[in-house]
Amino acid sequence: MNFISDNTAGASSRVMAALAAANDGPASGYGSDDWTRRVEDRLSVLFEREVAAFLVATGTAANALALACLVKPWGAVITHEDSHIVEDECGAPEFFSNGAKLVDLPGTGGKLTPAAVTRALGYLNEGSFHNVQAQALSITQATECGTIYTAAEVRALAEAVAARRLAVHMDGSRFANAVATLGCTPAEITWKAGVDVLCFGGTKNGAWAVEAVIFFDPARAEEMKWRRKRAGQTLSKGRFLGAQFEALLADDHWLDLARHANAQARRLAEAAGSGGRSRLAWPSQANEVFLILPATTQDRLAAAGVRYHAWPDRSLASDNALREGEIIGRFVMSFATDPGEVERLIATIAG
Amino acid sequence: MNFISDNTAGASSRVMAALAAANDGPASGYGSDDWTRRVEDRLSVLFEREVAAFLVATGTAANALALACLVKPWGAVITHEDSHIVEDECGAPEFFSNGAKLVDLPGTGGKLTPAAVTRALGYLNEGSFHNVQAQALSITQATECGTIYTAAEVRALAEAVAARRLAVHMDGSRFANAVATLGCTPAEITWKAGVDVLCFGGTKNGAWAVEAVIFFDPARAEEMKWRRKRAGQTLSKGRFLGAQFEALLADDHWLDLARHANAQARRLAEAAGSGGRSRLAWPSQANEVFLILPATTQDRLAAAGVRYHAWPDRSLASDNALREGEIIGRFVMSFATDPGEVERLIATIAG
Amino acid sequence: MNFISDNTAGASSRVMAALAAANDGPASGYGSDDWTRRVEDRLSVLFEREVAAFLVATGTAANALALACLVKPWGAVITHEDSHIVEDECGAPEFFSNGAKLVDLPGTGGKLTPAAVTRALGYLNEGSFHNVQAQALSITQATECGTIYTAAEVRALAEAVAARRLAVHMDGSRFANAVATLGCTPAEITWKAGVDVLCFGGTKNGAWAVEAVIFFDPARAEEMKWRRKRAGQTLSKGRFLGAQFEALLADDHWLDLARHANAQARRLAEAAGSGGRSRLAWPSQANEVFLILPATTQDRLAAAGVRYHAWPDRSLASDNALREGEIIGRFVMSFATDPGEVERLIATIAG
């Protein structure tokens, strides 16, 4: 039983079929192919406005390129201390931006609050050449703790940084899972709530390797084509990226895949978050379940060969702290997760 | 008729089949999958020594990461002025290396000579902190002009820089095409001739998007895992890269694909390089044909809808200069090039 | 009355005399002059071991160059959130290191504790290519809050990071002030306590513009000459730097200047830190006094034209928090501070 990550799965059958269908004949290179152009058009429709979209192969590249377009080398990006850009990208944002600073803030359940953001801004002097300049806010949707921001919460954060004119970046490697839960339109949870750039993930949601960096104001994308090429992220056989994303967008396939993953997470959260053999670290609102596991439960999971990640405890609420011997285990569901396997996991936890 | 590039084709049927076969069940992420491990093992066998290999999605990333491992930010890379790292990567080597300098040298047919390299080294003071430090030589095999280096030529270049201890990098985005022509072993044309790092291309030769950065001395690869991740080139579903390269290596598929492409180029070069309607800019030794095209031939090609690239004339031999109205046209063959289309191209040129 | 900073003063008369004396005749450039060589020798004597020393013109350059020699671009530097490298250098460490990350920790009075450092290390996975790698600890002596670390405290911090092999950097822009208070030898508070690189400040202590970056293990300095030149910090008329630092070192001039400054601070702290018109934010242990000022005191200072900096309150102990209307004022003494002016300041505060 492997619940390590949503990237342990391959590609969905529709994505594979799209690749096979896209394989015949010549096509223009470097993103000027028909598949990519159709994706760009579709994204404008999906998001209800003209957007500038750029496909890349990894979420790390997507986030780092997006941020590099938003901040100067002496810029600062306010973000959560558990965010992927802080914790899991080996400093890619600093590399791509030529040295911008990530200002890492704590927050329960992986979420930033307007109060914490406002306090941090207070320590970042505006206009003084002695100090790095706050130029972007980065939030993750769904968060690294499996929670989600409501549109109202996103809007409140955007408003907290509006007076200082920070750009708002959303790391949406699990954007599909968040939208599936929220039941809102993609526009409502992004630009209508104040988001300037979205990294819309495909890889964790049924593709091999594709993410879309979406600028809701195309003027902000001016440098992107240079930065993407210079970063080795402009694939020559661009249709490979285009065909994957087109398959995801067709017939709301992206939402169907996310709904399946979310449903498995919900099932686990409901079953495992009670009964004393484990409890929820945070509400499970997308496709991840974080369970606080006593030692005996850990032992049963190990005996059953269940694979999952241990997770840092920084973002626990103070009234839900770890007790002696407990750890947090992360269980991630994907489009490919077998419901039967979730039941076996539940049974293993229950002992 | 599209002869723009070898990246206008899709993937070979064997590569597609390998992807489909690799699609089932969970796999470890970030390059720790079984496909990638098998590729690493196979590359050590193919190159007849223990190598450290890293798969990435683009040739630009491969070259830039390799060079960043070989030179300091104050290092200099001696290379040809027509090389891909100079001309076609939007400064990726400078970006990945944090500002190293490419020293661009002229040379007929896209090839460096030991004399030119030695002369350039003479202007780069060793050890002085005022000057950038020559730390790598980069050669392209096959070159950007469709020519190839023999093993003796590679060795002579390596020897020209040995006293200064430069590392030797080979941009092998068309390595397969060169080996297919040379009929040598991969080892003979690389480390046995003095090459330290090879970027072994898959994308132009039947894959969707995969290149292998191969360090013949694994000690030189120490920083690579950090650099690759930080560059957003560590694909989470690493089996996607591994499965492609494994398919290329199986049954010498990579050589078969290259031989097909080379044969089409040879046919065109033999037919078109005579008769007065066009002449060869340089010998066609791999899968590219560079034809000097008089205006009338250009017109016929345009009328027939033939697509090709115009090419800079810097590397022409002095006795083969462009005459009034002439341009250089680049015609690239791939694994997917239809021999019938080559014949139609020949007929179009012949008029 | 100007207590804004210790850099509002000019140079000491001995430094000026040394410059005048150094002005005649030709001298070798770029740090190969006799003055600089003598300084290098003297520093080895002063620190009781062979050191590698590099003179530069600013503290920002000193810190950033030192850190760039200690960490990779994917490295992390653990430091205090109030430190100069975090707050006052506009991202210079990130620039010089090509994107390393500063991990900013809180701590009362501007001081790091072994517990906080150990906790932070626990969140920085060693060896994983997903994460930035903790490679240096940076402490400030005296701190940005006017406090100092004892040798035992430095040693405890160095021991906290020893198992992870972090290099220990000391930002000593006010090193002289700290040594003057501690009464220890420079060796005792640096390498004997575990410090690997010291930025020994001259500018704030009577020079125009000179800082010495001192590597206690010369092997760590290997890249420094390239980095310094490349950063535009290798002054061509190197004797200008050398003569200043030589004057500081002669006859313990550096300590005399620091003692004067410290004495003024002590006088202010003792007089102003009682009586209800102000209280100490933190103990005044070097040449800076941080006073918590009620509104009425602020008004008197403004009326008297006293210039000082308002200071962030992050590092206040929880039992010494600001009350309604209070701010923290920073008053900095230098070698040139007139004791009479300190008395006038004290009288102004007392009202």
Place this chain on the structure above:
Amino acid sequence: MNFISDNTAGASSRVMAALAAANDGPASGYGSDDWTRRVEDRLSVLFEREVAAFLVATGTAANALALACLVKPWGAVITHEDSHIVEDECGAPEFFSNGAKLVDLPGTGGKLTPAAVTRALGYLNEGSFHNVQAQALSITQATECGTIYTAAEVRALAEAVAARRLAVHMDGSRFANAVATLGCTPAEITWKAGVDVLCFGGTKNGAWAVEAVIFFDPARAEEMKWRRKRAGQTLSKGRFLGAQFEALLADDHWLDLARHANAQARRLAEAAGSGGRSRLAWPSQANEVFLILPATTQDRLAAAGVRYHAWPDRSLASDNALREGEIIGRFVMSFATDPGEVERLIATIAG
């Protein structure tokens, strides 16, 4: 006899006196002092228009900061292969610009020609994301070969790049020497001839360490304050820089110093450039003399203990090539050069 460089001298007596006079009392830091403000005002007067000026401590920093404000990381700077930014700054322009490319062109006497620049531009595709983008032209005045550009020559170069909207940078570390020879106004040889940014050198012309980066269009200077601070080039005791440059500007001291140096060079060039014991490599038009020295002359110079630099021969005209045993020797005159020593040098060469 030391003719190694114009930076082997100290500071002029007027500069020293100005520093002494500037040493009393407190002054605002970081360039907000009165001396610096007066220099900024004076430079606007001297250049007959409102300029934005920034003082830094070294020519390398001046050039690299200026270029970083003019080009993107994917920008290209067209320049001469012998220029200081290519040959003597250890890659500082690449570092400060985060990886821009210097396109190094040959040219007799260290000078670029419009034809060479136009040809180079032809190889740099505008607007294509595959290629670095030509964004600046950098010329050196006086050149590294001791020659100078006339206003007409500067204008012709500026016009050659105008259609591509390149910014024009002038490395003026020896600007004073050029103006002294040309007898023109500073405005005529800079912005009136198409120059956008001038690095106006003080260090080689009688100061300790000060250069002014002058933006003729202040809008181009927008990023400079951040970049300068981040580079550790914003000296805290800014009056040290301001006082030096103010002394240079007062009473045309800068021109007097340059005229002295130029006169010494002229004397040497006239005496030594004939008679067969040496000949001029290039016309001596500023304060440097480049002599082609036969072996016997080299021997006499060595025996007399004359110090000078050997110089690369790349920029020799084809009809003035080195003969067997000859080298190029560079002899540099400064404000402090003793005319008697020049006569002794002439006598030594004459044998």
